[in-house]
Amino acid sequence: MKARVTVMLKKGVLDPQGQAIAHALGALGFEGVGEVRQGKVIEIELDESNAARAEATVRRMAEELLANTVIETYRVEILPDEAG
């Protein structure tokens, strides 16, 4: 089973990298770009077949290491096994 954790800076925390991306998009001529936020995606393969247990484990991973909850939020998705 595979899990995907998406980590984003909390709303209200300054995101200078997101701002730089927004600025660069404007410089490239893209119009109508509002706020841009940059985060990170972490995919984890787990030796676990129960989705609920997998999610509980990955949430603990996120709390302890993957996200710094002082400044970041995270979202956990359990991905269906790939066919084949």
Added chain:
Amino acid sequence: MRAAVLVFPGSNCDRDLAEALERAGARVTMVWHKDSELPAGLDLVAIPGGFSFGDYLRCGAIAAHSPIMREVVRFAGAGGHVLGICNGFQVLTEAGLLPGALIRNAGLKFVCRTVRLRVETTATPYTCAYSEGQEIALPVAHHDGNYQADEATLDLLEAEGRVAFRYLDNPNGSARDIAGVTSANGRVLGMMPHPERAVDALTGNTDGAPLFAGLVAAMADA
């Protein structure tokens, strides 16, 4: 005074920090991150600058979960003194020994220059050899030194006199110009500027020397 300087893969200020402590009269032991015990009879754990574990995931995040840091958290909990400089400050926030977090510099650039600071309190063993409000200059060298915490935490730090140093010309966007903060008991200090790089007139600046001299003197009196 007996001090331990931690060494992680990617630490690069560890020997400078040991040198600065030794010049002030401390006996220093280097401690590898995989060690599971601190030397006995220790007065201070010092966490150096650098790029521990390549700054992977978040600066200081991997180091904060290394075996030796479990001991450092226990040491601090028992009233031990812990000094974290630059990457060491990031490790201390990631380990939960200091509040807040250090994020990417507001200007996005790596900032490497000497900055002016104001000593905001002399009521800590780290700042007791300075005078209150004294202006000093120390080098900074970091990409992620932008100190952030929620408003309530910042208010608490101010009210409790836990802002040790403040930037006079904020180089990185830190909230309320904060360059260094202490724990509630004043024994854990994290700061982004590098006092250990300013202890010898030969390299142009000795403004960092009183931090180490004061610390060793405070420990001797304790």
